[in-house]
Amino acid sequence: MKTSIRLLLIACLSLPALAACKKEEAPQKVEKAPLTAPASADDEKAWEAYVIDVVQRRVEADGLNTNPYVYFLPPESKPGFEDEYNRLLEKATADASRGITAGNMLVFASPSSAKMADLVVAAFAKAQEGSMKGVKLYFIGKPEDSERVKAAVSPAGVDYAFIEAK
Template identity: 60%
Template sequence: MKTTTRLMLTACLALPLLAACKKEDAAKPEAVVQAPLVAPTTNDENAWGTYLQDVVKRNLDGVTGQPYLYFLPAEETPDFQGYYDRLLEQASTDLQRGILEGNLVAYGSPSSSRMADLVIASFAKVQPGAMKGVKMLFLGNSADNERVKAAVAPAGVDYKFIETR
């Protein structure tokens, strides 16, 4: 009988401690929000790819489909023109085929002016209003923002510029 009484007393004393632990757990946030990445200051393709993915993840609100990501390496990269030509062909084909409402299209590169040229060229044959409801991100220098914005506006995209300093 003494053992049973001691166990009951111990349980009664331990119960408030368990309740306090649960309150502390409830007060802790479920997920830690990471700070946005900063644009790479080098031409490292892996760093740029990670940065582009981070920016896209932070801009997925309202996006219902798989995003389209276009990355162009630095102009110093061997066979840069080959990369540029292939990416232009791919982006142009994707845009002419049609991007459905609710999707996101993102362009980023350490060579902002060349990426701007690529965006402008790939949107040249897109029908006016054909991309209404599609989000578009351009990651580049502010000097390229206005010309990209003017080139994509007729397509009807929801354009957002993100400066990479």
């Protein structure tokens, strides 16, 4: 009788240990490789996907809790480009003039890096000095356009970062 009680007691005590061994591990989150900038400036959909990928990675890295302001200018070859450029310039100018509260992110991107740089420079011409302290601003484009964008946005007090479209 003592032997059977001991066996039952051993079985009861070892059962949770066996169950713990069979637990399945939680699936590991597989991180996708970053997208690269499309080779063709005319592939608007591929550029949009690239910009979305870059923005999502920056939002996660910066621990942002708000939706970023993303200003995307299509390729210059797109019909109606000038109209889109003017509408985006009007919106960006209004936003920059009004000011953006700290903790937000602004992203300016385009396959037409020089035109986007022109837009940023024009939009921030009316921004008040120091009106965007604590705002993160990313310019996604070519290195040769970065310095003039930085010079245009710095007086507003933004935390400027350049991301080379590659």
